Amino acid sequence: MTPSTPDLPATELAVTFAWRGRAAVLGVAGEIDLVSAPEFGEVVDAVLARGPEKLVVDLREVTFFCSAGLQVLASAHRRLAERALCVVSDSPVTSGPLRTTGLDTWIGVHPTVDEALT
């Protein structure tokens, strides 16, 4: 994965982006709360505008996650084909809110990017 993120909106979140075939892999690091969720949404919008068949959002470097972040993921899910949005999480900080709210029924939660891509 390349560390550079040309053409993605500037954000306080550290963002990485890479293509894996027709799948877009977006890595995000930092706290996703009321301050940063709008920017997280803009970055996801910019990636979706590139027309990926599948979007993998790697949340392993996210240290806080709440309903504001879930709202961004739910919105992305609606704009993709069924099962085309996946999340990478290895911590209850990010997987907990997805599971508690049942969003993991629609958005797959995987421990690694490779497992999310298969």
Add this chain to the structure above:
Amino acid sequence: MRPEPFRCHGVPAAPASLRRLRHELMAWVLAGGIDESHAGDIVLASYEALANVADHAYDGGEAGVVDVDATLHPGRLEVVITDHGQWRTPVPDPRPVSLRGRGLLLLRASADRADISSGDQGTVVTLSWDLDPVPDVR
């Protein structure tokens, strides 16, 4: 030794100040010897209550203020979030993957007890968690 109660009053219900408040609450919780998993739940539920205030309580006007009090009792931790605006229960979105309305679900699921009482003067959200009575002697 139990820490002094956490008291943070008159905080603007705006994103940047609510983030700072969350960091301060997390520092207080960890200083009280609470384990990381409980600390995450405590801070998440409290933040969802604060986010609801920012989102609804002062709709249409300038940002109001919110008060947070937290106390560590033997075997129990309590967080009280008080606002002086109008609490609005989010309108449910009937679509299967709705965009909104997950905040209260997370709030209730992350606390052992959650009580929301709304009146003319504002809303009081009381959250509490049961803890190991002697968390630092194991």
